[in-house]
Amino acid sequence: MALTKFNFNSFDLTTAASKGLAFNSSANGFETAVEGSMTLIKTLTASSSATLSFVDGSSSVVLDNTYPVYLFKYINIHPATDSTNFSFQANASGGSGYNETITSTYFKAEHDEGDSATALSYDTDFDQAQGTGFQTLVGGLGNGNDESASGQLYLFNPSSTTFVKHFFGVSQYYHKSNYSNSHRAGGYFNTTSAIDEIQFKMSSGNIDAGTIKLYGIKDS
């Protein structure tokens, strides 16, 4: 008996480019299905890691003009060293080193478990004015057994060769002094070169544990 294969037009529905095949809402026919707009690109898991890097074209990482927005989610980052900063930098396409020029802002809210201190303040320790250092996302992270940081970082249109590259991050973490800290970093890489590499690291010591995920977000 000959093997029969179904072709794209063998199904009882009107085909649509780049759409999936799904049952309709009544489960009595087919319909085309829309793919989600947020796509997981790569997951990196730290294990006493000095750095975690996302490099376009390497290890299945996409960080180019495929997506206009990229989103990094960092989950339970735990440093090997107490009171260190979790940070990131970029390398421009064709460049060398994670040392792009950054101008940024940084502010934070904090509250201790003993209810003795609260604050909402700008923090000049962690902003940059045309600096080339790593941009802090989390400052003063504790390394106690149950202490960690989680949050997310948006990077907009990194492949643009016209505009600077904007980013903003929101982090929530357990400060070394038993504080809940909510930190916000926003800024731009002051370059018109495309950015295709992002690296995360602690200001001192390794990333003992944690997960960083890279997503691409469509605009249409």
Next chain:
Amino acid sequence: MALSKVNFNSMNVTPAASKAIKFNSSNNGLETGDIGGSLVLISEQTASGVQTLSFTSGIDSTYKEYIFKCFDINPGTDDQVFRIKFSIDGGSNYNATVTSTSFYALHREDGSTASLQYHTSMDEAQGTSGQQIARSIGNGSDESFCATVHLFDPSNTTFVKHFISRGNEYQSTNDESRDYNIAGYVNSTSAVNAVQFLIGGGVFDGTIKMYGVL
């Protein structure tokens, strides 16, 4: 010869409404499921004159992050607090310990007042009565509160459980927009496995959706 097309019930899989046809995880058969996208809608609840909405299933190690989206929370009584509460016993008790921060920006419709401030009335220091994510929601017919709450790695049994909430409120008494920024941690190394939303007094209407992030 008549043209034959493959019909929905010709596939070797049980049809499921609005689900796509995929190869199964063993790659030896078909299954239904969601295609593409990393944001997966797990469940949705619509409140109509209730005091609480609880999510008691689906919060586990399947996802490293859960997102709750609150749509148009409208209280039955004016000027109400809206809280999120966490459970580490499957919803028997919503009293997990929280330490958190709270700040908000506000601006009145008449332009008379605008500010950014830390708000000590909404933060928690090892509190167990629930985390406020809105402070004074109006109950006018067009007044409501919307928010997104991220809960990270709730099944983790090593670290505390971090959450980040941002929401906007139509404030009840001053006709002002309030942008609430609440973040903190559930200070427990036990897994968080249920979440409840609670209006401060009376009842509320609205919709809350829970997503998992792949």
